[in-house]
Amino acid sequence: MAASRTRKAFVCAAFALGLSLSGCAHADKIKAYATAQSDAAARRTAYSIREFPAPASPLPIDAVAGNKHVRTALAAKGMDEAPASDKADVEVTYSYNLREIRRARTVSEPVHGSTPGGSYTETELVMDANGTMTSRTVTRNLPDIPFVDRTRERQVTDVSYEKSLHLVVAEKNSTPPGVPSRVWDISISYEDKDRNMDKAMPLLAAAGCAHIGSKTDGTITVRLRSKDEVVALLNRGF
Secondary structure (H helix, E strand, O other), rough: OOHHHHHHHHHHHHHHHHHHHHHOOOOOEEEEHHHHEEHHHHHEEEEEHHHOOOOOOOOOOOOOHHHHHHHHHHHOOOOEEEHHHHHHHHEEEEEEEEEEEEEEEEEEEEEEEEOOOOOOEEEEEEOOOOOEEEEEEEEEEOEEOOOOOOOOOOOOOOEEEEEEEEEEEEOOOOOOOOOOOOOOEEEEEEEEOOOOHHHHHHHHHHHHHHHOOOOOOOOOEEEHHHHHHHHHHHOOOO
C-alpha cells in the first residue's frame, strides 16, 4: 500500500510538472473549469464510480477506454476506489460528449478574365517541291492576357469537433438523505478537426487531473499534446 501511494504521489507530481511545461506551439488548447466546495471536501478519497450515458449523437462516440482514464486520473490525485459502493465516501459520475460544430464564413475570391494578346507577322523560308527556297509571311497569335475582372464572395463552412469530459463528485451519505451534496466537479473540453473520441479521452483526463478537487479562477487553458509524458503516464495507468 505504501509503495502504491508513493507511486501515486510521483505520478501526481509528474502531472503537475508536465502540465506546467507543456506550453509548446503545437499543443492542443484544452479548456478546464473546476469548482470545489471546500479543501476538506476534496480530501474525501474513497470513491465509487459510474458513467452517465453520452447523449444521443449522429457522431461516433466509442470511448471504450474512458473509464480507465478517469480512474487513473483520480488515482493520480490520491483517490482510491472503494471495495464496495457502500464503503465509499463519494460517488464519481462522469460523462463525455462529442459535438460537431459548423461555422460559416465568407471568403472573397478573384474572378479572372482574359483579353486577346494580339498578333504579329513574320517571314519564314520554305522549300517548294522543286527544291527552290521561297519566303512567305505568316501571322502568329500571342497568348491571351489574363486579368482580374472582379471579386466575388462565397460561403464556406468550417467543421470542427468539440470533445468534452465532465466529472461530478457527490457525498455518498448526504444530509438530508436522498439529496446528494456536491463535493467538486470539473469540466474539460477542446476542439479540433479530428472526431476520434478515443484519442481525446487521455488528453481530457490528463488536463483535468491537476485540477481535480480544486477550484479554478474561471476557465483556464491547459496545453497538452498526445505524445507528452503526462498523457503517456495516464495511458499506462497503475
